[in-house]
Ligand SMILES: [Zn+2]
């Protein structure tokens with residue numbers, strides 16, 4: 012950074028001189044941006060032989076007072092050098108000047124003053140805007156000043172060209188969290204869990220390398236969420252095998268073998284092998300082609316007449332509806348405020364009448380709450396244990412739902428849930444809030460509302476199955492084994508089949 016106490020230059024400049032931008036018409040300070048000593052590699056490659064388009068010096072005429080108010084960096088600079096009239100920065104990367112101009116215009120004249128050419132038509136620009144905002148001390152305090160600009164760019168990316176894709180989700184999920192865009196973040200993290208494999212969930216298209224490590228905070232929750240969805244598929248598909256192993260008929264072995272062979276032919280079995288090759292969305296899609304009839308005509312145990320198709324349909328539905336994406340509100344709430352009592356902290360993070368999305372901007376089930384948790388894991392475990400204990404108590408007393416297959420309104424139910432005011436914020440709508448517009452990409456014939464129809468009991472998604480599962484995850488994570496001993500819940504899931 013170079014500074015100067017010279018008089019402010021006029022806004023007219025020679026063709027090859029600094030290019031002036033009057034952000035504040037009567038501004039009393041100049042920010043000069045000079046090209047990097049070495050142009051970015053990509054620019055040199057793309058424009059080989061041509062002058063680099065970012066090679067020109069630009070000068071932004073700004074208001075010292077506005078800079079002082081919105082930038083921690085400039086506050087420090089003005090404190091150290093009260094008579095300064097101009098400062099020089101080196102443009103760090105492609106898009107740096109655009110991003111600085113966006114910030115300067117937004118803090119001086121509002122985000123609606125941005126000209127058309129500053130729209131975020133490239134996903135890279137969101138990252139550069141975050142990087143520049145942090146470098147100049149505008150962010151995180153004033154991110155809301157350019158949030159509408161980011162939302163425009165987000166909508167542009169989703170509505171132009173091929174639309175939502177793994178690369179787009181990788182590029183935009185982290186900026187959604189930075190800009191506190193809960194709906195987009197939920198939608199994209201859900202998409203990433205189902206539609207990508209491998210361990211890389213974010214892609215930083217900018218030269219602000221430090222942001223890539225910040226973005227890695229998504230890797231843990233999404234990896235675990237994906238492992239849980241995988242386990243859901245695995246245990247549901249395994250259920251018929253379990254039943255055949257307990258049977259005594261002579262045909263049981265051939266039926267079990269043929270059932271597994273059918274799953275293998277679809278590329279879905281064993282599940283832990285399938286996920287190395289395919290995304291969860293692929294596997295769920297392939298399972299919809301499952302078709303199997305046991306060869307035996309005279310099974311004396313009845314186990315071979317199991318409705319295999321229904322088991323697979325349950326696996327599909329449970330997997331599809333399992334994870335709604337990560338919730339920024341749950342994450343925020345899970346971080347204990349300074350001075351907040353432990354009781355208050357636990358209460359604010361506990362479910363209210365089976366709702367795990369109280370005070371959240373978008374509705375979701377317990378898995379989203381669970382994977383969005385950034386607080387101490389022992390507190391999360393305590394909340395889960397307490398919830399489970401209350402459910403058991405209710406079941407023992409015969410109130411609430413009627414066993415696991417009772418009339419509790421499940422996720423997606425049209426029945427109103429939690430009509431009463433929340434204990435801590437009556438303004439916030441009860442759960443059953445609109446879900447994020449994220450929809451599973453492979454819509455097939457399954458009903459939107461699992462509580463409707465004759466077979467609702469079989470297809471109901473019951474979060475409570477996951478109680479033991481979540482607890483087991485907590486304890487087994489250390490041993491690298493996310494599969495849980497959940498045999499009891501598994502049996503109950505298929506309670507009414509056959
Ligand atoms: Zn049999």
Ligand SMILES: [Zn+2]
Pocket residue numbers: 338339340341342367368369371372375380
């Ligand atoms: Zn939430």
